[in-house]
Amino acid sequence: MNRLIALAFFATLIAIPTMTLAHEGVRLSAEEGQTWYRGNMHTHSHWSDGDDYLESIALWYQEHDYQFLVFTDHNVLATVERWVQVGKTKGGQTAYKKLKQNFPEWVEERVDGDKLEVRLRQFPEVAARFNKPGEYLLIQGEEISDRAEGKPIHMNVHNVEELIAPQGGRTVFETIENNVRAVQAQREATGKPMFVHLNHPNFGFAVTAEQLMRVRGERFFEVYNGHPHVANTGDAEHPGTERIWDIILAQRIAALDMPIMFGLAVDDGHNYHNIPSRASEPGRGWVEVLAKELTPEALIESLEAGRFYSSSGVALKLVESSDKQLVVEVEAQPGEEYTIEFVGTRESADLTGKPITDDEGKPKHITYTYSDAIGETLQTSQGNSASYTFAGDELYVRARITSSKPHPNPSEVGDFEQAWTQPVRGPAAPKHEHE
Numbered sequence: 001m002n003r004l005i006a007l008a009f010f011a012t013l014i015a016i017p018t019m020t021l022a023h024e025g026v027r028l029s030a031e032e033g034q035t036w037y038r039g040n041m042h043t044h045s046h047w048s049d050g051d052d053y054l055e056s057i058a059l060w061y062q063e064h065d066y067q068f069l070v071f072t073d074h075n076v077l078a079t080v081e082r083w084v085q086v087g088k089t090k091g092g093q094t095a096y097k098k099l100k101q102n103f104p105e106w107v108e109e110r111v112d113g114d115k116l117e118v119r120l121r122q123f124p125e126v127a128a129r130f131n132k133p134g135e136y137l138l139i140q141g142e143e144i145s146d147r148a149e150g151k152p153i154h155m156n157v158h159n160v161e162e163l164i165a166p167q168g169g170r171t172v173f174e175t176i177e178n179n180v181r182a183v184q185a186q187r188e189a190t191g192k193p194m195f196v197h198l199n200h201p202n203f204g205f206a207v208t209a210e211q212l213m214r215v216r217g218e219r220f221f222e223v224y225n226g227h228p229h230v231a232n233t234g235d236a237e238h239p240g241t242e243r244i245w246d247i248i249l250a251q252r253i254a255a256l257d258m259p260i261m262f263g264l265a266v267d268d269g270h271n272y273h274n275i276p277s278r279a280s281e282p283g284r285g286w287v288e289v290l291a292k293e294l295t296p297e298a299l300i301e302s303l304e305a306g307r308f309y310s311s312s313g314v315a316l317k318l319v320e321s322s323d324k325q326l327v328v329e330v331e332a333q334p335g336e337e338y339t340i341e342f343v344g345t346r347e348s349a350d351l352t353g354k355p356i357t358d359d360e361g362k363p364k365h366i367t368y369t370y371s372d373a374i375g376e377t378l379q380t381s382q383g384n385s386a387s388y389t390f391a392g393d394e395l396y397v398r399a400r401i402t403s404s405k406p407h408p409n410p411s412e413v414g415d416f417e418q419a420w421t422q423p424v425r426g427p428a429a430p431k432h433e434h435e
C-alpha cells in the first residue's frame, strides 16, 4: 500500500461515526463490512454459583444462535486447577450426565473413595475447543462481587487478564469508583481492551441513580438482567432501571458534563436445567453488537461507541440518527405487533431531586424523586418502523420497542419481549462531552 492510499484508508477508518457525539449521527445496519453479533455478558458456572460446566454452557449458547459469550463468575477466573465432587456441585448428577453425553472423550474424572470427582476445564481449554473465527467467541470475564454500606456491589469486567479482587470502599459510590479504577489500571498495564459494567443496580436496592451517575469511567449498566430477583422494574418505593437510566442521562448531559451511559441486557444465568421455578435461566437478555469482526477488540470498540442495542426478544434491522431524527426499524416476526416509544428529556425539565426520608427526616438509601419530565415518552408509534423528529430541545432521546408477544420465559411475570436502543444526544445537549 503506498502512502497516499494508506492515508486515505486511515481517513475512512477515522470517519466512522459514533453514537456518543451530538449531531454526528449514526447508522446501525448490517452493511459495508459490519455484522450484528449477538452476545451474553453475564454468565455463571460451576466455578462459582452456577449449576453447570463451562463447556456445557458454551454449547448451550452456541446452539442458541449466539456469537459471543462472556463468563463472569464471582471473584474467580477459570485459570487454576480445580477438581469438584460431582455430588456436591450445584448441577449434581444432571449436569454430570449432560457433560458425559456431550463431551464423552473429554471429561477428566477420578474416584476418591466413593466420591466421584471431575476436573473443571479451564477457560483457555474451553475457548480453544469452541472459538471459531467469525462464528463463535468465548471471552474471559469476572463478576467483581463487592459490598459497601451493607449492599451488594457487583460489576462485570470483560476480557480481563488477571483476577481483580473486590476493591472495597466506604460508600457505594466509592466502591464502584475503586473497582472501575482497578479495571482501568489493568487495561493500561496490559494494553488489552477491557471494560467494566455495573450490574443489576436494584439487586438488594444497592445502587441509586445519584451514586452511579457520578462515577467517572463507568459508562455501562444493566438496564435488563434476566435474574428473577433483581427488581428490574423496581417496587413501590424504588424506581425501575429504566427510570434510573433516564435520571442518570439527564443529569450527566445537563448538569455533570459527563458522557452518556449505555444500557445492557444480560442473562445473569445460574440455572441451566429447568429445575427450580423462578430460576435464573439463560436466553432472556442479550446485546446485538454491530462490529467489523468477531474479536474482543472489535466488540469492545463498538460497545464503547454505542454501536449496539439491547434485547429481551425483539430484533432490530436499523437504528439511524441524524441531527434531525432518530429512526428505528424492527426485524418483524410473523404475528407480532410492535409499539415503538421514544423516551427522552427536554432541556426545560426540572432536574432537582428530592431525597426520600425516614420518620426522623434522614435520607433513605433510595434514588431521589424527580419530575416526570425526566424520561418522558415523547412519541408512541405502532408498526414495524418509526421515526422521531427532534423538536430541538431534547437533551437525549432513546427508543424502547415492545412486542405484542409475551416473553416465553420472563424474568418478571408479565414481561413482553422488548428491545432498547442506546440514547443519542439531542440538539439541546452540549456539543462536546468530557470524560
Ligand SMILES: [Zn+2]
Binding pocket: 143, 154, 199, 200
Ligand atoms: Zn451479581
Ligand SMILES: [Zn+2]
Binding pocket: 042, 043, 044, 143, 268
Ligand atoms: Zn451474576
